[in-house]
Amino acid sequence: MNEQKLAIVLGGTSPHVLLVNKLKERGYYVLLIDYLENPPAKKVADEHLRESTLDQDKVLEIAKERKADLVISTCIDQANSVCCYVAEKLGLPHPYSYKTSLEVTDKGLMKRIFVENGIPTSNYTTTESVDSIDWNLVQYPAVVKPVDCNSSKGVRRVDSDEETRLRVAEAIEMSRTKTAIIEGFNSGAEIQVDCVSTQSGVKVMMTRQKQKIASDGNDMVLQSYGSVFPAPLSDEFKRQAQEIAEKIANAFKLENTPFFYQAIVTETGIKVLEFAPRIGGGLSYHVLKSFGDYDAVECAIDSFLGKTIVVEPKEQTRFHSTNLLYMRPGVFDSVVGLEELHQKGFVTDCFVMKSKGCKIDSDMRSSNRVAAFIVEGESYEELKQKARKTFASVEIRDIQGNDLLNREIYSNL
Template structure:
């Protein structure tokens, strides 16, 4: 009996786990990725080198292979292609193609949130610098393309001149040549990982982002890691749960993992954006390790139409992820990371770039070089461990030049 065919869109590192689990379920896995040698290639049965975002080509591939499943678990635009192909071929999928468009376009997403009273910041859309309605722009603000992955083109701006520059860049990055300008909310950024099940919407895990140190507006609005669980009051945690339910109801999410990012302000929680998928990077590992929920298995169940089950789990310790970025250069190796794990200081360690990888100064998620996880009994102890760990680590090029961007690390006591 021939194995069913699963088409996986995107050969990213997180999709290595997806491919392994699909093969464990008996699928023959065909990987689609435009790169010649993506990280997940060696784990797939076949690799077809083409763009995951070319929905017509992916449709052809699915038809040619009589695919039973087309799936991508942590790439926004690819998830949309999956839903498009699945609807064309009458294959199972977690939500409609229309919903996938609503959530991969930040302009559409913001409009639906506003229409459904989901608390979010004020914003405007523009397709050119000339068409910006300056009467609706207040500073500080955030500029971003409406439809890019990996935090590309997301910048804080404080002046009209900066806004013009960043909007021009965002329009170039946007596939639809549109940008969004939204109010910058002061406060702590959190991420709320959730799952929609037949028993309702559950909050799986909360995290507080550790933001970039300093005031330089040249930096993108990205984090250097997260703290688990987020230090929320009981009232704010309840509000986070209510928002999760409202998002699922507003976007028709019935059986899928999803997460949203928000700012905790003086006025409460303000949602930045959300995604009906699992997070990239270390997200799968963190959720499985800390709360015992296999979110990749849940994502597969969502795509094949099987009910997701989830059991609540409360954390008894504090944890943190710590992401290592470098100044521009060619990465060769990390020093001090393995020693952290061997000594028991680090719960686990990860190297995300291969030797010889060229990395620029843009702090998007795809430029993370390495990471480590710490655990402690309190937030203050966690902060102390983070400081000691960073002091003992260095990234270097082949000539021994130090590359770790130390200027971005500043550990606050919670």
């Protein structure tokens, strides 16, 4: 081990399994830091320490003591910030400044920079208490969320002062800095735009449109069960998407790094919700690599190491969709029927994201996704037909053998 370079990976999430493997291929001894006892990436790491990835001083202490050559996280916002903090303290390579990392992990700072740099976004206000809400800046419908949480945690739509007070109190409680943001709600399709800032310009590698979870009108959670690729955008909206990508890279001084932004396509133009100077979690890597010929993890590692990224977008000739499986509260046991559809070729690929015995609660956040599948076709309608049949055929069973697949959320498919 003494002759090997040491890479510290912050966060043992499933997408980091690939990160660990790619670092080992590059000759690194990989030390994983994650407070969980058995995070998914533990099985491939050389070593695992149970510490919080968000405790920057503890991570600094470990990196200094172990003489780390690299501290990296590719798909966790707050962990990326810790990486930049430690790297600046120890003189290690990193993709952007610690200051930038703070600006993109605090949604209030991010929105302010959007406004200052002409990046189209909704009106907003931040508050540290229910009593200090600036009601002059609140217009309904609106969205309330913590300024600094992952996994869409605490994101709620509100339509009245009473709802706003309730959700702001919840968001403040969830926030590490005890701050909530209230922003205007825009109607329209939600898209994600995956980009890379390179020496030859900003490249839009792929677009996707989110598939929204069905709601009875009282469900305040704003969440999706997957995406379709590429997003059905007109030439004008494609032009806007490219222009916005360039403005974001310039505003946050992003050079030689992957990033993505999420936005709403409104009748008057694209409005940006937020962005992150990293690669996406979940199935993002798989889709980008398989259907966009873009290895996002390799690019992320090169970005951290300061190696020049050279990529070009690939023209999409077929349509694809990712579909996420959520279960009702219970203890997960198995997914039944999905692998069979994959073997028959009806499903292009499938993934199980949770281990047997994992407890699932009722929250619709991304960390509660149990499994997922990808279908492809020659039209958006073909994607829908394949997804409907798959959702109807698959079961998610708990340890008592009950089917707990939450089918209601897919009823608008």
